Amino acid sequence: MSVVFLVIIGAAAGFLATRLMRIEVDILTTVAIGIAGALVGGIVLQFALAILGIFGGLIGAVLGALLLIWLWQTYVARNKKR
Template sequence: MPLVALLIIGVAVGFLATRILKVNMDTPSTIALGVLGALIGTLVLRGLVMLAGIGAGFVGALLGALILIWAWKSLVR
């Protein structure tokens, strides 16, 4: 199913990209360009989301540690 979705999105994106950039290409090249662009875009976006998730986990861990240390200092005094 994801492969079919990638093909459909790739065809649409290839068509839109050639129209936006005003490039005249034959249909198979437009489809191939769109599918390859969709594949590359998907991989790049997933990588960026993964990095953002790692960063959010780091910030969450830091905040948790800060709250725990503050609570420990408050209870010990």
């Protein structure tokens, strides 16, 4: 089932890619372009998600710290001045 699904998705992706790039090729080349594109795109996406996963914790920590600083400045520091 997964091979059939890969060919169907590859055909659709190849069709869209060849139309967006405005090239005219036969159906086998279109499917091959789509399947190869799906493999390359899957690898790149997996790598990007791995990198984002590593930095996701850092980004979340910085955003959390910024929120706490804002809350502290807004509520705690303002009340001390009064």
